[in-house]
Amino acid sequence: MKKMMILGLVALMTMGVFAGCAAEKPVTEAPAAELTGYEALVERGYVIVGLDDTFAPLGFRTTDGELVGFDVDLAKEVFARLELEVQFQPIDWSMKETELNSGNIDMIWNGYTITPEREEKVAFSKPYLKNRQVIVVLPESGIATKADLTGKNVACQSESSAYAAIVADEAFTAALDGGAPIAFDTNNEAFMDLEAGRVNALVADEIMAMYYIGEKGVENYIVLDEDFGKEEYGVGFRQGDSELVQKVNETLDAMKEDGAAAKVSTVYFGKDIVNK
Amino acid sequence: MVLQVKGITKRFKTQIAVKDLSFSLAEGEILALIGKSGAGKTTALRCICGLERVDEGTIVVDGLPLCTEGIYVDQKEVRKVRQKVGMVFQNFNLFPHLSVLENIMESPVRVYGMGKGEAKAKAMDFLQKLDLAEKADAYPHELSGGQKQRVAIARACVLEPKVICFDEPTSALDPQLSEEIAYVIKDLAKERNLSVLIITHDMNFAKRTADRVIFMENGEAVEEGRTETLFEDISNERIQKFMSN
Amino acid sequence: MGTISELMGNTVELLNYVLALLPALMSGVVITLKVFAFTLVLSIPLGILVALGRLSRLRIIRRLAQLYIWVVRGTPLLLQLIFIFFGLPMIGIVFSRFNSVMIAFSLNYAAYYGEIFRGGIASIDRGQYEAAEMLGMSKRQTFLRVILPQVIKRTLPAVANEVITLVKDTSLVYILGLSELLRAAKIAANRDVTLAPLVVAGIFYLILTAVFTKVLQQMEERYAYYE
Missing domain, CATH: 3.40.190.10 (Periplasmic binding protein-like II)
Structure with missing residues (x-):
């Protein structure tokens, strides 16, 4: 009886471990050394967006665990247009710049306010939302x-x-x-x-x-x-990734032009509040 | 001679625990090392068992040297020699997490590769003789002092040593039980032709069990003789003084 | 004033809400259990090694084990997590998020287990070693067959304590963005602007600790056959 209980527990834990492995999104860890320039990103074929998935309504999870939010949807659209796969890596907000600089993520995109102090550490996109x-x-x-x-x-x-x-x-x-x-x-x-x-x-x-x-x-x-x-929100990149910044800026501008950005805004805020 | 001890000396830092001790032990003979606590008798025993290393002297067990003039044989040889020496500790040192049977079978099975069936049969045989068969599946904490001691004896004897050592076998027993253990020891010597070395401060016990006695004082053997003569020697002041204490 | 049907309606609503939360929280439980199981499996053998290191005859090994215990017990686990994931890449050592967690947790818990086992080993009577020696057992046999089973029994209550602490310490992996139980609850709490998910997470922790407490109790009972 006791043995059965322990056996059962071990089995349960093992199953949990494997289920967890299977369910976890295969976010590839990016070695810091490879990340130089936009071409390297294109070569790699994907970008990693760092976000705190506790930030409703910009980035959060539905009860089904699906990652949604204004910033998430915006980022998906931007990289769809750039033909880059986008992966979202949950991070702790207090570690965001450390995550960026150690190359674990390629950008911070999650209601990231542009401040003079932050501008010294990261390269911002053009502001896309007023706050x-x-x-x-x-x-x-x-x-x-x-x-x-x-x-x-x-x-x-x-x-x-x-x-x-x-x-x-x-x-x-x-x-x-x-x-x-x-x-x-x-x-x-x-x-x-x-x-x-x-x-x-x-x-x-x-x-x-x-x-x-x-x-x-x-x-x-x-x-x-x-x-x-x-204030204004921007997307934060590593300093030196200027080509990536430029591509994202151009794409965001295009999305403001053709109304794609307004559409995402309406979903989450009921109206278009995106920077013109 | 099953055991030969020649001129062994053991020092602890500045103190000399055993000084130039020599004796030998014949097959089937029972020898008691007696003396007050601190006389060095336990240290002498531990040296013979290989639990302590002597500084000088020679120890030979059943023709195999353990050390020659203070120089020890290598580790493998030491194990071979030690196999010929069994030990019953003062507080028995049974393994508390193993049953009586497991205590006895552990070494034959795990160390000497004896089959489990054979080891069990042998162990049960000893337990039967020691009147402990019904305790085979008990754990040490369920046994009385005397029963624990008999398990310890069975555990040592199952390896078929040439010499079996007892460290203060009566210290944990009441007088009636020491009579019983004296009988068990004598029986072992007679039936199995086992040589027995006993450390004790209990004169009466030594007198009752041993064929021969060595009296130790300050690490040295000061008297030696056959039991029946040494204890009867009224003129020996040392013995008389010790006896009267 | 609410009528009974209103009250029942609210209760049903709450139950439905909690039910909706379960999938997300369960995936958090999976991460929590993963961290828990790996840490336990790795840190206990490692802890035995640390204990043996602390008791080594070689002074240098003793010192190293001591230094290790001091560093690991003397700094917060959170700091160790940050150091291993963010700090080590600076000298070219890169671990994935989950591997960083495993390394930090195992090393951390090994230090605590090491000290527990050291105490347990030291409490075993010298006579047990001598008896084993006289029976011809090797050092390895002596340790595995004679000393370790007794150490496990003696240290089980202290080990159980650490096991329960570990269940709760798993929540620290949030710092690397891993959505264990507590973080999963926080996501839901922030989204739905309510405390309910945190309460449910608390109940999950209680269930987990109850299960482990029961298992450990049964182990203690299993070892209670002697002494």
Whole structure:
């Protein structure tokens, strides 16, 4: 009886292992040395897009495990036109630049805000989506302006452009309770903290904030008129992959022209919000 | 002579544990090394078994040298010599995770390649003689001290050694049981023509079992004689003093 | 105020939602079990070697084993994962994501098991070795037939502890983008803006640890026949 149980368990685990092997997408690991220039990519026949698949609505998974999202669909269309196979590699957002520079992925394409600091490390495509760092509060909080947040707690996602935008405003940050924003792993956690009343406001990408608010009910939140600045999303490449950047830019431009980009936007946002 | 020990000396750092000890043991003879604790008798025994290495001296078992004037034969030879020496430890050192039968069969089967059936038959034979047959499938923790000792004896004897050594065989037993073990030891010597070397501080036990006695003090043999004469020698002050303690 | 039919409707809705989550979470469980199984199979024998290294007669091997244990136990597993996957390629050593996980986890757990086994081996009475020696057993036989079975019995409770910790430590592989159970739940939580997937993931962890606890308990019982 005992032996049977253990045997059964071992069998189960072994099956799991093999099932897992079969189910896993064969994402080929790219040796860093080979990655020089666009021609090398064409020779290889595929590109690897790094994304955090926890980023709804830009990149996430359906209940069936299918990878979807605005950025995912856009990337698929771009590389279909470039006749390159596209593979998506889930990464942890905090490791994104490390993944890029070590050659594990060829680009970061997942609501990646263009900032001056990042521009020093990566080569960006032309911006394709406008974004704001919005401030979200609860209706009953009575908070209407940035000034109302003096001495209060503000949440955001760690390693995000929201975090960067908050701390860039030194006077605002210094006036916060604790002198710093509270950084969470995901925006979802920041929202839950806001609902629990432990933080008074959160700062997030408008694109993502609107998705959450849409899911949770528009009446439950207030987005302040003031914001932490307008930004734009771009695709991040390794510096030196300028030909790839150029090809992606040209293709994106063509997709804006012929309405393909607008179509993808309508699927996820209900309207065309792609940069003209 | 089954066992010849000539001039063995064993030092631990600065201390001399055994000093220039010599004796021999005939077939079927029972010899007791007696003395107070710290007299060096256990160290002497461990040297003869090959568990410790002597610094000087010669040990020959059944014609095979273990060491000659402090120089040991190679590892393979040591194993051959050791095969001729059985040991019953003071606390028996049975393997707690193996049954009585498995304890006895382990070495013949695993080391000497005896068939399982043969080893089992042999083991059962010993257990029968030692009145332990019904404990064959028991584990050591289920046995009394005396039973454990008899299992240890069976485990040593199944390899058919020439010499069997007992380290303080009575220390874990009550007086009645030591009488029994004395009988078992004598029987082994007589029936199987086995030579027996006993380490003990128990004078009465030595007197009852041994044919010959060596009395040790500070690592040296200070008295030696046939049991019946040595213990009766009222004039020997040393013996009398030890006996009265 | 909700009526009973409303309440039932909500319950059905929740059950349907959880049911819909299962395929994604199950694929997370597969990754979790893969990491778990490989780590266990690799780290326990490795741990025995580490323990033997720590107890080696050669000073240099003892020192090396000590250094290894110090480095591995003295740094977070997360850091080791990052170092092996991202750091080693800098000196030309490239491992795939899953291999990096296997290496980091096995090396990490081997250090902990090594210390557990070292304690177990050291606790075995000297007399057991001497008895084996007198019975003519080789060092290998002595270790495998006499010492190891006793060490396994003595260290089983401590090993069981590590096994349960391992189930939960598997969640650290998120850092390399591997969608184990917790990450799979996070994806669903972010998509559907709800905590429910995390609760379901928690239940999955509890089921896994319950199963392993039971198996380990039965092993302990199996070894309880002596002492």
